[in-house]
Amino acid sequence: MTMLDTTGWPTDGLAHEGFFYGDQRHLLDGMLPFIAEGLARGEPVLVALPTVNLALVRDAVGEAPGLHWTDMGEAGRNPGAILPWVLQAFVDRHPGRRTRIVGESVWSGRSDAEYGACAQHEALVNAALAERGVSLLCPYDAGRLAEAVLADACATHPVIVGPQGRRPSVGFAPSDVLVRYNQPLPAPAHPVAALDYALDTLPEVRRFVTGYAETAGLDAGRVVDLQIAVTELAANSITHAAGGGTLLVWCTDDDLVCEVRDDGWLADPLVGRLAPAPDGVGGRGLVIVHALCDLVLLHSTAAGTMVRLHMRRWRGQR
Amino acid sequence: MGVVDQVRLGDHACWTYDERTEGLDAVGRFVTAGLRLGHRILCFLDALTPDAVLADLAARGVPTGSALADGRLRLIPAGGSHRPQGGWDRPRMVAAIAAETARAGHPGYAALRLVADMAWALRAGTPVAELQRYESQVDALVSGGRVAALCLYDRRVCSDEQIRAVAAAHTATAGPDAGRRRTPLLRAYRTTDPCGLRLVGEVDRSNGDAFSAMLSDVAGCAPSGRPAVLDVSELAFADVRAAYALLDLGAVPPSDRVRLVGCRPALRRLLDLVGQGSGMETVGDPA
Numbered sequence: 001m002t003m004l005d006t007t008g009w010p011t012d013g014l015a016h017e018g019f020f021y022g023d024q025r026h027l028l029d030g031m032l033p034f035i036a037e038g039l040a041r042g043e044p045v046l047v048a049l050p051t052v053n054l055a056l057v058r059d060a061v062g063e064a065p066g067l068h069w070t071d072m073g074e075a076g077r078n079p080g081a082i083l084p085w086v087l088q089a090f091v092d093r094h095p096g097r098r099t100r101i102v103g104e105s106v107w108s109g110r111s112d113a114e115y116g117a118c119a120q121h122e123a124l125v126n127a128a129l130a131e132r133g134v135s136l137l138c139p140y141d142a143g144r145l146a147e148a149v150l151a152d153a154c155a156t157h158p159v160i161v162g163p164q165g166r167r168p169s170v171g172f173a174p175s176d177v178l179v180r181y182n183q184p185l186p187a188p189a190h191p192v193a194a195l196d197y198a199l200d201t202l203p204e205v206r207r208f209v210t211g212y213a214e215t216a217g218l219d220a221g222r223v224v225d226l227q228i229a230v231t232e233l234a235a236n237s238i239t240h241a242a243g244g245g246t247l248l249v250w251c252t253d254d255d256l257v258c259e260v261r262d263d264g265w266l267a268d269p270l271v272g273r274l275a276p277a278p279d280g281v282g283g284r285g286l287v288i289v290h291a292l293c294d295l296v297l298l299h300s301t302a303a304g305t306m307v308r309l310h311m312r313r314w315r316g317q318r
Numbered sequence: 319m320g321v322v323d324q325v326r327l328g329d330h331a332c333w334t335y336d337e338r339t340e341g342l343d344a345v346g347r348f349v350t351a352g353l354r355l356g357h358r359i360l361c362f363l364d365a366l367t368p369d370a371v372l373a374d375l376a377a378r379g380v381p382t383g384s385a386l387a388d389g390r391l392r393l394i395p396a397g398g399s400h401r402p403q404g405g406w407d408r409p410r411m412v413a414a415i416a417a418e419t420a421r422a423g424h425p426g427y428a429a430l431r432l433v434a435d436m437a438w439a440l441r442a443g444t445p446v447a448e449l450q451r452y453e454s455q456v457d458a459l460v461s462g463g464r465v466a467a468l469c470l471y472d473r474r475v476c477s478d479e480q481i482r483a484v485a486a487a488h489t490a491t492a493g494p495d496a497g498r499r500r501t502p503l504l505r506a507y508r509t510t511d512p513c514g515l516r517l518v519g520e521v522d523r524s525n526g527d528a529f530s531a532m533l534s535d536v537a538g539c540a541p542s543g544r545p546a547v548l549d550v551s552e553l554a555f556a557d558v559r560a561a562y563a564l565l566d567l568g569a570v571p572p573s574d575r576v577r578l579v580g581c582r583p584a585l586r587r588l589l590d591l592v593g594q595g596s597g598m599e600t601v602g603d604p605a
Contacts, residue, residue, distance in 0.1 A: 199523065199524050203524075228555075243478050288558045
């Protein structure tokens with residue numbers, strides 16, 4: 001077995017493997033056979049890589065029927081959006097067929113806050129897609145990512161392909177990763193505006209946010225996205241917590257940040273990470289919030305929940 | 319000036335109060351405005367008694383003698399014909415309101431202002447689901463634009479949860495402490511050619527049930543084979559639930575039961591997202 005063996009994947013159930021590459025040569029050596037095997041088996045293949053790697057692999061592979069490409073730098077900028085809107089969306093679009101996906105969600109430019117959400121995402125994949133027929137290979141840039149990040153990858157992937165070959169991950173413990181990264185969010189370093197809300201003041205929550213969003217330079221479409229997201233979180237507080245909560249808003253150099261705090265508990269970590277069935281009720285709002293925001297961070301315990309939304313101030317028009 | 323002065327034809331407002339005098343004040347203002355505008359006024363009363371309402375109007379210097387004499391102002395006490403046993407009787411109550419709203423605004427009849435003092439219903443242990451059903455039916459009767467309804471609930475006899483559930487079946491919710499909002503959150507105007515609704519304002523969890531009630535009403539109004547038309551060009555905000563309600567109603571292609579007119583880009587994108595999340599539509603290719 002060579003160190004870059006990324007073929008011979010199972011034909012049923014979820015296979016979720018981490019792939020540690022040292023440089024672009026290694027990345028290509030791993031990607032090409034994985035993609036080729038999928039196409040040869042007639043499996044729809046999705047390659048979701050950050051911008052630079054996407055261009056590299058796409059140039060090397062070329063186009064083929066059944067082969068799809070996604071810029072993870074855009075579609076996965078919010079790690080919480082990757083499961084419902086990239087992975088599940090692709091699997092759902094091919095009902096009754098086994099699918100094959102390359103998903104690079106962690107890269108060296110990720111902020112610490114984003115990385116925590118990435119680790120949670122990788123841990124949740126195992127439970128979220130357990131019943132789905134999908135082969136998911138997650139590249140990790142071992143040359144640039146920190147040791148701790150690679151250790152987390154061993155804990156979130158049952159199998160690792162790396163310099164030692166392809167082997168079961170001895171440290172596989174996704175629940176530990178979920179616990180480790182469910183941490184209180186760091187206190188804001190900028191002046192914070194606060195507003196308490198209840199059912200009959202939901203419209204004021206939107207007015208409040210809108211003023212700050214416009215000042216922060218968000219364009220009109222993004223302002224509405226934020227209104228929808230904040231209204232949804234506040235409405236969830238009203239429904240599930242003690243009838244209301246507190247909204248905090250502040251602006252950093254890069255982001256407008258809104259945080260909703262209440263005394264409810266989101267006990268199921270998969271809430272908002274999967275698009276619910278058409279008749280499903282729970283989690284419909286949070287999954288939309290993940291699609292609308294540039295970063296969603298969450299900390300929830302029996303004592304209360306805080307959800308923090310980031311909207312980048314300098315993104316181009318959609 | 320308070321929110322109650324902003325209730326207009328087509329509005330179905332939920333008014334909550336903590337003190338009996340606040341409830342009487344709301345009724346007094348609502349009736350006074352109605353008399354000034356030449357509306358017919360019908361009040362189904364209970365704890366806020368006819369005598370107390372008349373005393374409040376007298377204190378405002380509002381003459382009521384001729385309006386009472388010619389039936390423009392009717393104050394129905396508890397035990398009136400809409401619920402002769404004094405208990406909960408939804409079909410009879412809705413029928414009583416429907417009989418009045420059917421005539422409202424037609425030639426020879428003025429618009430109608432309806433007051434419903436509802437505190438007794440919760441006090442009597444009526445299930446909230448029943449009250450929601452009742453308020454949704456009232457919603458459909460009011461949304462034609464020839465009737466304004468003011469429903470009063472006493473916060474002291476119900477839990478916040480009950481108030482929230484009942485309030486969501488109204489297009490607007492207010493109380494003495496909600497003076498910051500000057501107009502109802504959502505207004506609906508019935509259109510006849512094409513058959514449908516024009517929606518003005520905002521939808522969120524606070525009035526979402528009323529919105530859903532309006533939607534199911536409009537879906538049934540169009541002649542068979544032709545879609546009802548929902549003009550959302552003045553719908554300034556719709557939340558995720560509202561988007562799901564539109565999706566369930568068949569307002570998203572390929573369904574054509576309801577046609578949306580004037581859909582803003584933000585609402586279109588939200589509808590795409592909820593459709594995609596429900597596996598209904600695939601919007602764009604991941605490529």
